[in-house]
Amino acid sequence: MNPRRKKRLLITSFLAVALSLAVGLVLFALQQNIDLFYTPTEIIEGKKETGIKPEVGQRLRIGGMVVQGSVKRNPESLKVSFDLVDNGGGIVTVFFDGILPDLFREGQGIVAQGHLLNATQINASEVLAKHDEEYMPPEVSEALVGMDNFKANNK
Amino acid sequence: MWKWLHPYAKPEKSYQLAGKLLPWFVVLTVITFIIGLLWGLLFAPADYQQGDSFRIIYIHVPAAMMAMGAYSSMAIAAFVALVWQIRLAEMTVAATAPIGAVFTFIALFTGAAWGKPMWGAWWVWDARLTSELILLFVYLGIIALYNAFSDKVLAGRAASILTLVGVINLPVIHYSVVWWNTLHQGPTISKFGKPSMAVEMLWPLLIMIAAFATLLGALILMRFRNEILTRESHRPWVRQLALNNVKITGKN
Numbered sequence: 001m002n003p004r005r006k007k008r009l010l011i012t013s014f015l016a017v018a019l020s021l022a023v024g025l026v027l028f029a030l031q032q033n034i035d036l037f038y039t040p041t042e043i044i045e046g047k048k049e050t051g052i053k054p055e056v057g058q059r060l061r062i063g064g065m066v067v068q069g070s071v072k073r074n075p076e077s078l079k080v081s082f083d084l085v086d087n088g089g090g091i092v093t094v095f096f097d098g099i100l101p102d103l104f105r106e107g108q109g110i111v112a113q114g115h116l117l118n119a120t121q122i123n124a125s126e127v128l129a130k131h132d133e134e135y136m137p138p139e140v141s142e143a144l145v146g147m148d149n150f151k152a153n154n155k
Numbered sequence: 156m157w158k159w160l161h162p163y164a165k166p167e168k169s170y171q172l173a174g175k176l177l178p179w180f181v182v183l184t185v186i187t188f189i190i191g192l193l194w195g196l197l198f199a200p201a202d203y204q205q206g207d208s209f210r211i212i213y214i215h216v217p218a219a220m221m222a223m224g225a226y227s228s229m230a231i232a233a234f235v236a237l238v239w240q241i242r243l244a245e246m247t248v249a250a251t252a253p254i255g256a257v258f259t260f261i262a263l264f265t266g267a268a269w270g271k272p273m274w275g276a277w278w279v280w281d282a283r284l285t286s287e288l289i290l291l292f293v294y295l296g297i298i299a300l301y302n303a304f305s306d307k308v309l310a311g312r313a314a315s316i317l318t319l320v321g322v323i324n325l326p327v328i329h330y331s332v333v334w335w336n337t338l339h340q341g342p343t344i345s346k347f348g349k350p351s352m353a354v355e356m357l358w359p360l361l362i363m364i365a366a367f368a369t370l371l372g373a374l375i376l377m378r379f380r381n382e383i384l385t386r387e388s389h390r391p392w393v394r395q396l397a398l399n400n401v402k403i404t405g406k407n
Contacts, residue, residue, distance in 0.1 A: 037338075063338075128274045129274055132341070134343075136202065
């Protein structure tokens with residue numbers, strides 16, 4: 001390699017390394033802000049690294065698994081409430097008035113947007129279903145005695 | 156070691172090589188698309204949760220993968236263009252950018268169409284979706300920058316630098332679903348260990364990925380040939396080529 005090329009190679013490589021370092025630091029600094037949602041445990045105990053807790057009245061998103069048997073529907077209206085749980089064991093109750101997505105069911109992961117009523121209750125304005133990265137035909141899932149139980153046992 | 160590559164630094168040689176490779180890519184694209192689409196859309200079983208809607212995966216995932224694949228190849232070409240100052244590498248960057256942009260758009264569009272019935276929202280500002288949108292903007296920026304200069308040598312260099320700057324977005328897109336909480340689900344086939352997908356669903360997906368890869372190759376070859384002809388239009392061999400074409404079509 002001639003010296004001019006070597007110099008260009010050095011400059012380009014240096015640029016690439018410096019840039020990725022800068023972006024890496026930016027992303028690291030923004031870590032909490034890039035998370036789409038709080039988990040129930042994070043709402044109760046605060047974020048893992050910083051211990052920052054959301055304040056009452058704050059607009060936020062929460063993501064977690066709908067607890068089996070916790071869905072309570074108001075027979076007269078669209079009002080519904082359910083509990084969310086995550087691996088940490090914290091449980092947060094979500095109140096919602098509206099149409100739930102098709103994938104919503106007990107044991108399903110969901111993301112809800114709303115504001116915090118008190119330490120463990122959220123009034124949601126939007127509920128989104130989160131599906132996992134598992135794809136399988138219905139027969140296979142039945143063979144696993146219902147995906148929900150299968151998931152619960154795995155935890 | 157690299158001596159055999161040297162003749163292809165000449166645009167004429169590269170043009171001919173691309174022309175020879177093109178039919179193979181086209182044939183492979185057609186075959187894999189027919190097999191993959193029929194298998195994926197008609198014969199693969201429906202998902203236990205998402206039913207038939209999950210079939211969007213057969214377009215969405217390959218398009219997204221090739222959007223990133225196109226960018227990685229552009230980044231390698233840009234690096235070569237900057238260090239060794241090979242004009243053909245700059246032409247590769249310019250030829251690939253619009254194709255990558257379209258693939259990114261397809262991934263975003265099919266993703267939105269999939270998100271509405273499954274998640275309940277067309278768009279969510281989560282890390283995966285946002286970083287993919289940034290990829291589209293980077294592509295558009297590269298295209299705009301390349302076309303902003305009338306001096307194509309300068310244009311190629313500027314576009315190469317921008318391409319290298321944008322390459323940082325690739326690992327961010329890929330790991331966004333691992334590093335942060337996102338609505339988008341985690342990786343299915345690119346993670347270590349067993350893919351979390353039933354085999355009879357996985358095979359058509361792999362074929363569709365191959366189909367999009369060969370389609371990407373074919374489109375790049377076409378645009379690369381075009382780019383060479385445009386940039387070398389003043390050279391005798393290009394004029395000769397054009398004259399020959401006129402003669403052939405003149406006979407009809």
